[in-house]
Amino acid sequence: MSDEANIPATTPPLGWRLRALAPYLTGGALFLLGLAALHHLLAPVDLHEVAAQIHATPWTVTGLALASTLAGYLCLAGYDWSALRYLGKSLPPSVVLSGGLMAYAFGNTLGLTPISGGAVRWRVYSGLGLDGYDIAAISTFTSVSFGVMTTLVGLGALALHPTALAAMVPLDPATIRAGALLSVAAIVAPLLWAAWGERRLTLRRLTLRAPRLSVLAGQVPISLGDLTFSALTLYLLLPDGGPGFFTFVAVFAAATMAGVVSHVPGGIGVFEAIILAAMPAAMPPAQVAAALLLYRMIYYMVPFALALVTMALFEGWRLVGRPLPGSRVGRALALAEPGLRAVSPLAPLVLAAMTLGSGLWMSLSALLPPLTEAAETAETLFPLAFTRGSVLLSSTLGAVLIVLSAGLVRRSAGAFWLTLAVMAGGIVVALAPPGDPRQAATLALAILILLPFRRAFHRRAVLTHAVLTPGGLAMLAAAAAGFGFALFLAHESTPYANELWWQFAADSRAPRALRASLLAGLTLGLAALVMLLRTPRYRPLPPSVEDLAAAGRIALASDNPDAMLVLTGDKSVMFSRDRRAFVMFAPSGRSWLAYGGPVGPSDAAREVAHDFAETARNAGMAPVFYEIGPDDVALMLALGMTLHKLGEAxxxxxxxxxxxxxxxxxxxxxxxxxxxxxxxxxxxxxxxxxxxxxxxxxxxxxxxxxxxxxxxxxxxxxxxxxxxxxxxxxxxxxxxxxxxxxxxxxxxxxxxxxxxxxxxxxxxxxxxxxxxxxxxxxxxxxxxxxxxxxxxxPLSGLQPERSRRLWDRFGALIYRHGGSFYNFAGLRAFKEKFAPEWRPHYLAAPSRLPPLRPLADAARLIAGKPPGGG
The missing domain is CATH 3.40.630.30 (Gcn5-related N-acetyltransferase (GNAT))
Known part of the structure; x- marks a missing residue:
């Protein structure tokens, strides 16, 4: 890959770029609105009071909340079991339980359940006889079940207690109750009617086959249990004087759906704002805020941490090559092995999330005043150089971890080792006066979790290259907004307007927080600037004789003869950094089209596939993989691609x-x-x-x-x-x-x-x-x-009645009635006479929309027309 080459001339127009940025801009705007609402609702809150309330929570209450969380996650895993019944499939319960629990433990915390959960399901179920249609149907079934049941439970609770949302809905209780009952009837009646005869429901472009009544009856308690136990976890943590449980369920359902619709990861800010606004005025906001913080830790962070520890234990045993021990832990890991093996390829994503969270915690803790008496006493006993220096270092190291998390997502070996070093430095800083042993212990645990996954971080990528995608920019912006929110919330009542930010004194905590936030902001800003300036520029060029010879040797060693088409010379060749693998591609329209998947050994092939996708995006183009087989599906999912079936080989x-x-x-x-x-x-x-x-x-x-x-x-x-x-x-x-x-x-x-x-x-x-x-x-x-x-x-084997996707319906229609311009059915019939095994082939593209534009770009290339244009 050359840094000196120029960006291609085929740059997409501004409108297309804005459409690509729209989801990030919308999510960011909703996140900022949630923070603004929280700032208004938490204006009278004292952080010391929140910390005291958290420490005063009885262990019995915390234990009940943990038990309720466990029950809720078991119900979540039940969604997959019910979906398999819906499809008429049967898998071992241990596989369904382990895969479901791991998918939801990571997906709920990351806010990426459709992505991470779908990737886990593919890896678990594809090796057990389920195809892409089955796995897509499972994901759709679980999403629709969650949305429908959450809506029904919320409406039902609102019908019983119409005053639950009185603070946010300016309607009288009778009108709210009537509207809720009518809405319940409008949802339940068609659902029961459709289930009675297993009919199909068409909502605009989406067609759904209703589950049998037996499946529907089994799904109801699962969905009820999921929402009920999730709401119960937070309800147990709330102070006395709140609404009744069924009233609270209506509020909880509304907040949950608002968080989902906002597309903000985890609904952070949006969920909390609705809960706070709906609570009675007599409830102290500080105690509600403490309950919400505890809820986030118990329902999200605890399962996430347990899943990480379990995954690290399993990876450690795989690393040393020893059989699983015969203890209870070993037997449990053996039962969960299919699910754990399926999750392993997602390690870079979840470990990057863990690193991002560690960085945010370190930076935010530097902005907050000491919240315990021991910390306040230490600040008065130790020299300012120790106390202020450790705070500034903690803030800076936290910002560095935020930046490194982007490198971990890209499987960078350099980011992995730097992350370990920064976390080790964070432990030293956390143990320095005034000292935070909990932060030190958490960072030590994070290091132990990271170590077994050394082999997952194999890319020798430059850390400052190809990082700032729209998602990366949105992440940095959200981190900066979160810093500002924490700073003003913590020091809103502190009289520091006449103090200088460089003033050092034992009682000058606001200037200390300003200094810490300045250092964190400078670190993030400089990192973003360097990433933007160091983004590699790459122009696809015809391959040289030496490149063709090297690519030919790699293709010949593979078991895919189609890879030899690299030698036609009409495609550019991008090699992995060690030149053991390559991607052949050509620009056309707004796409960089790779023919087939990456060719070469699996580790080098993954590296060059990531490089290709990142470089295309940096050039303002859409990375597309044309005609990939089943063996490349897992890699495409890891790249965040959507699969569109092209036909069967x-x-x-x-x-x-x-x-x-x-x-x-x-x-x-x-x-x-x-x-x-x-x-x-x-x-x-x-x-x-x-x-x-x-x-x-x-x-x-x-x-x-x-x-x-x-x-x-x-x-x-x-x-x-x-x-x-x-x-x-x-x-x-x-x-x-x-x-x-x-x-x-x-x-x-x-x-x-x-x-x-x-x-x-x-x-x-x-x-x-x-x-x-x-x-x-x-x-x-x-x-x-x-x-x-x-x-x-082409276009054979598409099953729109199973996938429910618009593209499959369109492709199947062309296959059946497109004989006037191409004999699709005749070609399939000719090959069918040799009794072959049919293997699906896909187009992998960044968008979930029907791939009409990439297919038009591909048709231009296949027809031999010059690339470029729109």
Whole structure:
């Protein structure tokens, strides 16, 4: 990758960029509005009172809240069990429980349940017989179930206690009750009607198959338990004098849905603002704030921490290569092994979240005044150099951890080791006067959690390159806003207007906080500036002879013959830093289109895939992977891509291929007729005689003229003497005349073979291609070849009735009725006669919308049109 190259000229227009930024801008605006509402509601709150209330919470109450949290998470895992019943699938309970618990423990805290939860489910369930449609259906079922039941419970509680939201809804109780009951009826009646006959509900573009009544009956207690136990956890922590439990459930449901709709991670700020606003005026805001803080720690942070510790223990045992111990812990880990193995690839994301949280805590703690008597006493006993210096260092180190968390997401080895060093420094600072042993212990635990995952951070990426995505900018902005909120909340009543920020004194805590916030802000700002200035600029260029030779060696060593299309020279090549893997791609329109997944050993392939996606985004382009197979699905999910099915590829297992049996009667007859008519197969190895190339050109030109077509590119080879001279060519001769031909691409060991160009003369008999493929497969079988690929049947295998996706409905419609411009069904039928195994192929794109634009960009490349334009 070159830093000196220029940004491509095909830069997307401003409107397209603004649309891409819209989700981040909306989420950021809602986050700021939540902070503003919190600042208004918490204006009379004293942090010392909040801290005292937290410390005064009885252990019995905390224990009951933890038990309620456990029950709530078991109900969450029940969503997957119910979804599997809905699909008619059955999996071991331990797998469902472990995978579900880990997905929700991470997804709830990160606020990315659709992403992290979906990625975990794919890795758990795809190896146990479930396909992409099943896993998408599970994710959709759980999301819809949660949304519907949360709405119903909230409306039901509001009907029982219509005054629950009186502070926020300016309507009389009778009107609220009537509206809630009508809304419940409007949701329940169609749902029961649809479930009775397993009908389908269509809401605009979304079609859902209603669950059976038995599935619906099993889902109701699960959803009720989820919301009830979650609300109970917070209700137990609230002070006396609050609303009744059912009244509170209505408030809790409204706050939960507002947090989900806002798309703010965890609903932070939005959820708290609604809870605080809905509580009776007689309840002390400080005690409600303390309950909300405890709720966040118990319901979110405790499961997250336990999941991290469990994952680290499991990874540690895998690292040392020892079998799981026979103790209770070992048996539990063994039962949970499928779920834990599935979560392991998500380690960089969740460990980055842990590091981000550690950095935020260190920086924010420097802005707050001492909240315990011991800390206040230490400040008066120790010299200012110790107390003020440790605060400033803690703030700076916390800001550094926030920056490093972005490097951990990118699996940077440098970020990993720097994070360990900064955390170790944080421990030293935390133990310095006035001392915070809890912070030191937490950082030590974080180091122990990080260590077993050393192998997950393998990328030798420059830390300042390709970090500031829109999400990264939003994260830094949210951190800065949070610092400001904490600063003004903590020192709103402190008279420091006449004090200088550089004034040092034992009782000058506001200037101390200002200094700490200034250092943290400068650290974040300088890091952001360096990242922006150091972003690599890359321009796709034609590959050099040396690059093609290196890519060819990597492709030959892989078991994917299609990777040899890198040698056509019409695609740019991006190598991993150690040049052991590559991505071949070409720019078109607003996309950088990679053909297939990364090629090479898995560790280097992951690295170059990340580099490709980041570099494309930095150039203002959309990274797209065209025609990837099932083996690359997990990597695409890790890159945050959405999968759109393109069709299915036909692969024939040659060891079981023959012309015997009633199922091969028509193929056998066609093959026998071709033999009687004088057909024969000849496979010629390169280099080829110029006379042969000239004869093949006549067949090729005849084939193109008959179809009024021209040579294509990108995903196929073109008739070029230099290209054909690289590969064996299979000839179908009839009485010596070449009637058809195909060039063969093979892996280095010859175990996997596929075809590239397939052409025949206009007067070739109908059985020509049948004969060519049949004779070729029989010959390759005798030579020891294991798999023969017939290529992809576009748009085949799409099942909109299962996926409910608009793209699948559109693609299936084209497949059935698009015969006037391409014989989709005929191509599938031709390949079906060889009884292949059909493997799904996908397009991976950043957007969840139907991939019409990337497909148009790909069509432009395949048609051989020049890249660029809109």
């Amino acid at each position: 036909a692969e024939v297992a040659l060891q079981g291929f023959s012309l015997d049996g009633p199922g091969r009667k028509r193929l056998r007859a066609s093959y026998a007729k071709a033999l009687r008519d004088g057909f024969g197969l000849e496979i010629l190895s390169p280099p080829h005689d110029p006379a042969l190339i000239a004869a093949l050109r006549e067949v090729s030109d005849d084939w193109l003229a008959a179809r009024n077509a021209r040579e294509k590119g990108f995903s196929v080879g073109r008739f070029d003497p230099g290209w054909l001279d690289r590969w064996p060519v299979a000839l179908a001769r009839r009485n010596g005349r070449i009637m058809g031909f195909a060039n063969l691409l093979s892996s280095d060991d010859g175990q996997v073979t596929t075809i590239d160009l397939m052409r025949h003369s206009h007067d070739a008999p109908p059985e020509t291609m049948d004969f060519l493929f049949t004779a070729l497969m029989l010959t390759l079988k005798d030579r020891g070849c294991r798999v023969f690929s017939l290529g992809m049947a």
